[in-house]
Amino acid sequence: MNQHVTPRLNRRSFVVGAAALGGGLALGLDIPFGGPQIVRAADGSPEVNAWVVIRPDDTVVIRIARSEMGQGSLTGLAQLVAEELACDWSKVTTEYPTPGQNVARKRVWGDFSTGGSRGIRSSQDYVRKGGAAARMMLIQAAADEWKVPVAECTAANSVISHKASGKTTTYGKVAEAAAKLTPPADVKLKDPKDWTLIGKGVKRLDTADKVTGAMMYGADVTLPNMLNAAIKDCPVTGGKLKSYDEAKIAGMKGVKKVVAIDGTAVAVVADTWWHAKTALDALPIVWDEGENAKVSSASIGKWLAEGLESGPAYVGNENGDAKAALASAVKKVEAVYNYPYQNHATMEPMNATAVYTADRCEVWCGTQNGEAAFAAVLEASGLPAEKCEVHKLILGGGFGRRGQTDYVRQAVKIAKELPGTPVKLIWSREEDMTHGRYHPITQCKLTGGFDADNNLTALHMRISGQSILFSLRPEALVNGKDPATFQGLASSGEATIGYSVPNLLIEHSMRNPHINPGFWRGVNVNQNAIYLECFMDELAAAAGQDPLEFRRKLMSKNPKHLAVLNAVAEKIGWGSAPPEGVYRGLAQLHGYGSYVAGAAEISVIDGTKIKVHRIVASTDPGYVVNPAQVERQIAGSFVYGLSALFYGGCTVRDGRIEQTNFDSYNSMRIAEMPKVEAIMVPSGGFWGGVGEPTIGVAAPAVLNAYFAATGKRIRSVPLRDQNITFA
Amino acid sequence: MANLTINGKSYTLDVEPDTPLLWAIRENAGLTGTKYGCGIAQCGACTVHLDGTAVRSCGITVSEAVGKQITTIEGLASDNGLHKVQQAWLENDVPQCGYCQSGMIMAVAALLKDNPKPSDQDINDAITNICRCGTFAQVREAIHAAANA
Ligand code: FES
Ligand code: FES
Numbered sequence: 001m002n003q004h005v006t007p008r009l010n011r012r013s014f015v016v017g018a019a020a021l022g023g024g025l026a027l028g029l030d031i032p033f034g035g036p037q038i039v040r041a042a043d044g045s046p047e048v049n050a051w052v053v054i055r056p057d058d059t060v061v062i063r064i065a066r067s068e069m070g071q072g073s074l075t076g077l078a079q080l081v082a083e084e085l086a087c088d089w090s091k092v093t094t095e096y097p098t099p100g101q102n103v104a105r106k107r108v109w110g111d112f113s114t115g116g117s118r119g120i121r122s123s124q125d126y127v128r129k130g131g132a133a134a135r136m137m138l139i140q141a142a143a144d145e146w147k148v149p150v151a152e153c154t155a156a157n158s159v160i161s162h163k164a165s166g167k168t169t170t171y172g173k174v175a176e177a178a179a180k181l182t183p184p185a186d187v188k189l190k191d192p193k194d195w196t197l198i199g200k201g202v203k204r205l206d207t208a209d210k211v212t213g214a215m216m217y218g219a220d221v222t223l224p225n226m227l228n229a230a231i232k233d234c235p236v237t238g239g240k241l242k243s244y245d246e247a248k249i250a251g252m253k254g255v256k257k258v259v260a261i262d263g264t265a266v267a268v269v270a271d272t273w274w275h276a277k278t279a280l281d282a283l284p285i286v287w288d289e290g291e292n293a294k295v296s297s298a299s300i301g302k303w304l305a306e307g308l309e310s311g312p313a314y315v316g317n318e319n320g321d322a323k324a325a326l327a328s329a330v331k332k333v334e335a336v337y338n339y340p341y342q343n344h345a346t347m348e349p350m351n352a353t354a355v356y357t358a359d360r361c362e363v364w365c366g367t368q369n370g371e372a373a374f375a376a377v378l379e380a381s382g383l384p385a386e387k388c389e390v391h392k393l394i395l396g397g398g399f400g401r402r403g404q405t406d407y408v409r410q411a412v413k414i415a416k417e418l419p420g421t422p423v424k425l426i427w428s429r430e431e432d433m434t435h436g437r438y439h440p441i442t443q444c445k446l447t448g449g450f451d452a453d454n455n456l457t458a459l460h461m462r463i464s465g466q467s468i469l470f471s472l473r474p475e476a477l478v479n480g481k482d483p484a485t486f487q488g489l490a491s492s493g494e495a496t497i498g499y500s501v502p503n504l505l506i507e508h509s510m511r512n513p514h515i516n517p518g519f520w521r522g523v524n525v526n527q528n529a530i531y532l533e534c535f536m537d538e539l540a541a542a543a544g545q546d547p548l549e550f551r552r553k554l555m556s557k558n559p560k561h562l563a564v565l566n567a568v569a570e571k572i573g574w575g576s577a578p579p580e581g582v583y584r585g586l587a588q589l590h591g592y593g594s595y596v597a598g599a600a601e602i603s604v605i606d607g608t609k610i611k612v613h614r615i616v617a618s619t620d621p622g623y624v625v626n627p628a629q630v631e632r633q634i635a636g637s638f639v640y641g642l643s644a645l646f647y648g649g650c651t652v653r654d655g656r657i658e659q660t661n662f663d664s665y666n667s668m669r670i671a672e673m674p675k676v677e678a679i680m681v682p683s684g685g686f687w688g689g690v691g692e693p694t695i696g697v698a699a700p701a702v703l704n705a706y707f708a709a710t711g712k713r714i715r716s717v718p719l720r721d722q723n724i725t726f727a
Numbered sequence: 728m729a730n731l732t733i734n735g736k737s738y739t740l741d742v743e744p745d746t747p748l749l750w751a752i753r754e755n756a757g758l759t760g761t762k763y764g765c766g767i768a769q770c771g772a773c774t775v776h777l778d779g780t781a782v783r784s785c786g787i788t789v790s791e792a793v794g795k796q797i798t799t800i801e802g803l804a805s806d807n808g809l810h811k812v813q814q815a816w817l818e819n820d821v822p823q824c825g826y827c828q829s830g831m832i833m834a835v836a837a838l839l840k841d842n843p844k845p846s847d848q849d850i851n852d853a854i855t856n857i858c859r860c861g862t863f864a865q866v867r868e869a870i871h872a873a874a875n876a
Contacts, residue, residue, distance in 0.1 A: 070824030070860045203820045210825030211813040213760015213800035217826060220759035228754070253743070274750035347764055347772060347826040347859045396762070396826030397859050429765045628820065632865065636823060639861025662769035662857060671851035673863035 004074065004206040005061070005095040006216050006393060038179045041095075046179035048137055050097075050108040051081055051130030058158055058172035060087045064094045065102070065109040066119040067368050068206060069398030070636075071691045072629035073119035075204045079625055080124055083197040084131030084190060087171060088158040094205055099374035100389040112370035115403045115519055117592040117689020120625055124687055129187045136184045141177035142169050192623065192684060201628030206394060217396045218366040221353040223422040227256055228273035229414050230280045231425060233265040233435050236655035238514050239289040240264055249279045258283070261413045269414060273426050292514040293655035300441060300513045300652060301338075307464030307509035308336065308445040314510065316486035320503030325458035329449025333542045335535055337446070337715040339527035341650035341657070342439035342520055343665055348396020349432040352411035355422040356381055361388045361412060366395035368403040376405035380412035399640065400519035404437050404472075430660045437518020438650055438657070440466035442485075444531040449503075454543040456554065458503040461489065461531065467510050468517045468524075482510060487524035487591055488696065489532065494593040494688070495525065497532070498561030499554040515652060521640055522695035525591040529696035530703065530717070533587035537704045538713065547586055547704065548574050560620060560683065561590055564597040567618040567679050572599040582613060585704030587697040594621040594688030598697030600674075603727070604709040610719075611727035612642065612672070612702060618679040621688035627680055630690050635676040637695035643668045645699040646726055649718035672726040729789045733758065734802025744790035748782075749773045751789045752799060760800040760829050764857065771856030774830035775799050781837035800829040803836060812836045815873035823860035831856045835870055844874050 039047040045055040053061040062081045068074035078094050102109050110126060135155055142160040143150040146167050153162050158171045192198075209215035234240060244266050246258045254275030259267045266285055270276035307313075326332060352365035354377075361381035367373040367390070374390045381388060395402055411425040427435070442465030449458035467482035476484070485508045487495040497506075520526070540550035548569050555562040565588040569575075578584055581603045588597035601614040617634045624630055647666035651658045659665040703714050714722065731738045733756055740755040752761050752775065761784060764772030768786035775784045776798035803810045809817070812835050822828045831854070838845055838853045845853065850870055858866070 070822075072823070204822075206825075207817055207820060207822055210822040210828050211809070211816040211832060212804065213758070213829045215825055216759070217762075219763065222757065222759070272750065272754040274746055274754060345859060347770070347824060347857070348762070349764075395824060397824045399859070426763070429763075429767075632820075632823060632862070635864050636861030639863065640859065643859075661767055662765045663767060667770075667857045667859060668861075668863075669851075669855050669857065670863040670866060671855075673861075673867075676864060 003093055003208055004068070004394065005093060038176070046175050048134040048175060048178050049130055049183060050105070051127060052085060052134040054171050054175035056172050058088065058091050058170050060085065060092045060158065060171065062092055062094050063097050063109060065097060065112050066123065067112070067114040067370065067392060067395060067398065069114070069366070069368060069395035069402065071119065071633060072204055072626065073114070074206055075202070076120050076625040076629060077123065077127055078205060079197050079202065080120070080127050081131035083195055084128045085135045086155045086157070089197060089202065091158060092205065096392045098389055098391060099370040100385065102371065103374065103385050113372065113403065114368045114398070115400055117692040121593060121687035121689055128189050132187045132189055133183050136187070137178040137181045138171050138174055140181055141174040145174065145177065198623070198625050199627070201626055204629070215394060217348050218351045218353065218364060218393050219348055219396070219426055221364045221393070221424055223353065223355065226353070226422040226424055227269050227271060227418065228276050229267045229269045229423050229425040230273060230276040230428060231265055231267040231410060231431060232280060232285065233431070234287050234289065235434060236287070236289040236293050237516055238292045239287050241266055242286040242288040244286070245284040249283050252279045252282065255279045257417060259414050259417045261410055265410065267410070267414050267425065269418065269423060273424070277428060289655060295514060295655045296653055297651045303513070304441065304443045304464045304511055307511045308443055308462055311509055313462060313507035314481035315505065315507045316483065317489055317491045317497065317506040318504060322458045322460045322503040322505035325503035326447055326449040326460060329458060330452045331450040331542065333448045333539055335446050335538055335713070335715060336443060337531050337534065338443040339441065339530060339717050340648070341441050341515060342644045342648045343433055343436040343650050343659065344399045344401035344520055345433065345662070345665060345667065346397030346399060346401055349427045349429055350401070350407035351424065351426040352408045353422060353424040354411040354415035355420070356412060356415040357420050359383070359387055362391065363389070363408055363411060364391045364393060365408055366393050366398070366402055367405070367408065368395070368398045368400070369405070372403070373405050373408045376408045377412055380409045381416065399521040400523070401437060403519060429662070433660050433665060434657045436657070437516050439520035439526060440468055440517040441513065442466060442527050444527070446531060446535040448535065448539045450543060454545070456501055456539060456543070459501045461506045462509065463507070463531070464509040464511055466512050466517050468519060470510065470512050471517050482508065485524055488528040488589045495591045498558045498588060498590060499536070499551070500557045501554065514655070515657070521637065522692045525589055525693065525696035526641065526644070526699070529587060529589045530700045533589070533700035534703050534713070534715070537585070537707060551586070560595045561588055564588060564595045564618040564620050564681060567681055568597045568599040568616045571677065571679060572601065572616045574599065583705045583709035585701045585706070585708060587700035587704065589693065589696045591693040591696060592689030593686060594619055594690065594693045596693045596697055598694065598701040600701035600705045602702060602705040602709065604706060605727050607710055607712070608724050609727035610702070610706065610724060612674040614675045614677065615698060615701060616677045616679065617694050617697065618681055619690070619694060620681045620683050621690055622682055622684060622686040624680050624682045630680060631678045633690050634678045634694045637692065638676055638698040639668050639673065641695040641698040642702065645702065645717055646719045649721065729793055731756070731789065731792060731797060732795070733797045734799060742789055744788060746789045747785050748775070748787050748789055748792045749784040752784060752797070758799050758801050762826055762829055764827065769857070770827070771834055772827050772830040774833040774856065776833060776837055779837065779840060781834045800833060803832065810836060811876045812839065812873045815869040815876060819865050819869040819872060821862055821865040821869050823862050827856055827858045831858065831866060835873070839874060845870065
């Protein structure tokens with residue numbers, strides 16, 4: 001039975017498990033495999049190495065360092081290990097090592113962070129080696145027992161065979177002996193052409209509990225004597241908590257304590273969360289909102305618009321002399337686009353459960369970055385690493401939001417006020433909507449120039465707006481500038497522009513409003529693909545050319561970009577007439593190392609109602625580990641991206657986010673779901689991401705189809721601001 | 728104190744009558760399969776059956792549920808195994824993060840009880856749950872599979 005093992009909630013059993021890991025685990029990152037001393041899992045089964053535990057009954061427990069938030073990489077990573085391990089897939093189960101164990105074992109599992117569509121692509125190499133090394137050790141153990149040369153033994157489906165003698169044994173029988181062996185120094189991986197499990201659309205390993213209600217998410221954690229907390233942080237980021245009148249809620253049912261946190265937030269702790277929330281809503285709170293309370297969407301919009309015209313800008317991609325070429329162009333096209341704030345709105349609101357004593361602090365939560373959550377626990381508790389632990393749970397959605405640790409820190413701070421009592425903090429949906437890490441806001445002015453023969457000679461893109469790195473990873477800025485804002489527009493790297501224009505200038509004028517930005521599924525490709533791909537359509541129209549042919553002429557030096565575009569064009573039947581009343585639009589981009597394209601078919605009723613019939617999507621991620629999951633990620637990314645395009649957009653008034661729940665920040669329903677047809681064209685030789693890149697092509701493909709249908713350009717998101725909605 | 732019948736079992740819960748049923752189920756009865764997503768009857772994550780009809784449990788109070796048969800995701804399967812909707816969900820590998828799926832499954836189970844062979848339009852009209860992961864294609868496929876099971 002394939003089932004992900006959720007961490008135990010019984011504290012004693014955890015402590016026993018941790019103790020069983022013992023000391024003396026001097027395993028450096030350079031040799032991430034087992035040592036001569038047997039390391040045992042909590043149930044006593046031997047670790048063949050850090051990635052693989054084999055139980056006597058032949059169950060294979062594969063350790064997964066990255067977080068599962070729906071994207072399916074838990075299953076994909078297990079496939080990568082199992083491919084090399086040559087084990088029986090039906091006996092595979094998975095478990096998360098904890099961040100505390102990773103620290104204690106010198107990061108034997110490497111990076112836990114799960115974002116940037118990196119879950120598989122940046123750990124595929126070492127997890128496959130983990131599987132291969134374990135297989136070699138298991139075979140060696142059998143050969144030793146049989147006293148035959150290891151080269152004469154083979155393994156398949158968890159069974160080791162020695163052909164000459166006819167002997168066979170199973171992984172479960174030799175695991176103890178294998179765990180004592182010195183890990184091989186030289187591990188050779190399979191040639192991709194020999195893969196049998198990688199590339200197969202096997203079912204996910206974490207489904208069973210999700211259909212019965214048994215899957216435990218962070219919000220479901222229940223510990224003995226646990227209390228519950230609801231929280232309100234200052235509605236204006238940068239503001240402070242001034243005062244609150246605790247007496248007004250004294251005696252309300254279930255209330256145990258009111259806690260101020262960091263001078264900006266107040267939490268009510270009660271027996272149940274409903275009591276905590278009810279009391280918090282009744283608590284009179286006075287905020288010192290500060291200067292930021294004067295900021296509005298209009299003031300932000302004005303500030304960004306200024307950045308389109310003046311002030312310093314950081315050049316991200318340049319060749320030729322775009323300004324001079326535009327000055328001498330025979331024909332010029334100019335347009336200004338914008339993209340708003342977006343909330344992640346994970347289905348499960350932010351939450352964490354913490355228990356603190358003077359010498360131990362443990363947290364249970366969904367997190368995209370177990371190590372960052374662990375660091376937050378250390379910082380908030382003031383305890384050293386060996387006294388802290390984080391137990392990761394399956395996430396009820398992440399999309400980038402759970403890479404942040406604000407909610408973890410809050411939970412620990414609250415628990416510190418109630419030593420020894422576990423406290424579960426759950427954000428109300430309203431708190432979650434108004435204290436997000438929003439998709440950054442930007443505007444973009446694009447200018448294109450043509451010569452007398454309608455050849456595009458110059459393109460100038462000037463983006464004005466917010467930098468995520470400035471707020472969240474300032475150490476990644478380059479001389480104070482943010483190279484990530486050019487995602488999908490760069491000249492080299494994993495997110496490049498697919499067009500060769502003789503004179504090109506792409507620049508960014510950084511303007512950072514006080515609203516906290518964050519990594520939101522797709523990150524900067526969301527707006528950059530709209531800007532570039534819708535403008536390419538504008539340029540094609542200005543040149544009187546077919547949007548596909550116009551693009552193709554500029555893409556000869558970028559065959560991988562072109563190949564995915566050609567794939568969707570062919571499948572949607574570009575060039576042949578669409579059905580009556582149906583119109584088509586195209587888009588392509590390179591992001592997260594993958595090449596993707598989309599072609600949409602829509603119809604428009606009265607100019608204001610859009611029916612998205614069908615989107616054909618193609619992706620070249622280098623290798624496809626699980627096509628069934630890739631297909632789901634493509635369709636899922638479209639739901640997320642189109643929800644943002646049609647219904648999304650967070651606005652600012654009096655310094656605070658105005659949208660508070662799904663009534664004002666809506667999300668697509670099944671009736672609005674287009675048919676999604678996925679084409680996978682993995683060309684090999686590189687590993688690209690899957691969860692995010694395709695999100696970028698959905699919106700521009702639909703917007704370009706809208707132009708084809710109506711002759712009108714939409715240059716502003718969301719569509720609800722223009723009274724356009726789903727048909 | 729309130730007496731509720733959940734999944735055929737009677738519970739005496741220390742809860743005020745105006746408490747949303749969702750929180751009585753999750754916190755007082757300890758059945759956490761029913762999820763909180765919005766609290767304002769928008770998302771459907773909290774869907775349960777009340778006398779066989781799908782309701783959003785965040786939008787009704789405990790007092791409105793007294794005397795009725797409440798079924799949650801934990802009570803959908805029978806002694807003979809999973810409900811056919813759960814089975815179809817497994818076979819079609821529907822969930823991504825899974826957080827919306829308890830509510831989705833409960834909404835679909837109620838739909839199929841009233842309308843054993845729903846058309847795509849019937850599905851569009853009846854199933855209005857939010858899924859931020861975007862599992863709608865698999866949801867539709869699995870509904871048809873369950874209807875034909
Ligand atoms: S939690 Fe009840 S409908 Fe969203
Ligand atoms: S599966 Fe994640 S919200 Fe539906």
